[in-house]
Amino acid sequence: MHKATVRQLVNDADSFAEKEVMINGWIRNNRDQKSFGFIALNDGTHFNTIQIVYEKEFISNYDRVAAMRVGSAVSATGKLVLTPGARQPFEIKASEIRLEGDSPSDYPIQPKRHSREFLREVAHLRPRTNLFNAVFRVRSLLAFAIHQFFQEKGFVYLQSPIITANDAEGAGELFRVTTLDPVHPPLNDHGTVDYAGDFFGKKTNLTVSGQLEAEVFALAFQNVYTFGPTFRAENSNTPRHAAEFWMIEPEIAFADLNDNMDLAEEMVKYLINYLLDKAEPEMDFFNQFVDKGLKEKLQNIVNAEFARITYAEAIDELKKTNQKFEYPAEWGRDLQTEHERCLTEKVYHKPVFVTGYPRDIKAFYMRVNDDQKTVAAMDLLVPGVGEIIGGSQREERAEVLEQNMANFNINREDLWWYMELRKYGGVKHAGFGLGFERILMYLTGVGNIRDVIPFPRTVNSCEF
């Protein structure tokens, strides 16, 4: 008798036909009649459930099996029978069904539709539903695909630090990391907290970006990427923001903004192809129940050239649409969400790179263009989700960088090592940040970031 997984059986049903197999899993549904019944069993190795048929005359504990509830863990043994013409390609004719873990009658997951809000409250049980089973398997595959994409191109994977003393990046509000007594912290002569007595002897926080460290490695390995957790203490309450999320930050040397966009576009297309190929049942499920037309949309993106426009062109384009905006598009102001959605959903109907933003509204490390007014920045906007990538060519000229830091009130001493990258063999280089959950939302059609993170951390919520 062969202990099998649903994945093995689905992939190779023919060779298991008429053979005895044992499957361990959890009951999704159990329907009994007078002398026979059906269990839909999911063992976690495949999106699909497998049908177990049990009959009074072939199993000894028929009444007990018929009473097994949804959520129970069972071990089922029986013969695999091909069922051409039925709704499922094969089923298991049970000879024995053993209860491994009971599920009392108050098990909250039913074989019916639940709201996402309710399922968030039972995040320890929601991976057992179709939707979250699909989401989190795809999340796993997507993470692997990202590594594979960069590794195939010879990029070096860098684990940038999670605890850092950099607070000059301006990427967001910081979570403090400290071992000081919160009630009676040591004070200095000015009466403020003396971080010299803290664990690291200085103020430290959780990282908001690995970019600056990635630049260090890019100027040694040429092509590198980070992929790790990122923390922002922003009080933002939207379906696209979390306090803890994962970010991919490639950084490439001897490269400019166009190389950067080429890389981003190639990566997005690679990831789509990977999922369409490796996550077929999951993508079919999203296509049917989460976002109708998702697969066609993704297929079109693979076949399309992403639009590439400048910020100035974007402003012109927005003025031309005659659409009423709450905030009119105007040079010098950042694009509003309504502007971004208009561009990607109404004007271009596909992903759009916007480049050349005014330097005042962008970060200090972005390379100043020859016009002195704009920087070599790029955002990638996609329909439905909005901004999923933000990146730039980095300012490699020491004098310009110093001037920028002065303009943005950034302390040069703290970033002495960052400045030295420009002093010793500095070259043009570029990179971007990709929100892992953002692209996962985009590729699955799931509209809320809290539903693509196993245990989401958001303002006022850190359950599980």
Next chain:
RNA sequence: UCCUCAGUAGCUCAACGGCAGAGCGACCGGCUGUUAACCGGUAGGUUGCAGGUUCGAAUCCUGCCUGGGGAGCCA
């Protein structure tokens, strides 16, 4: 943080100033191939919390709490 909508049975929802209901789930029974099975029955409620208006409040008003959506910040 601002704007907005919503909290009714375990879940999804109805009742919108006059007896608090249905479907699913649970429990009991029926059914010879079901597949979110079907059919009959039973139990299940401080209508988010605290005040107020009214003869009477799930329903109207005020405050608070929780959740959704939009905005800002960003990935």
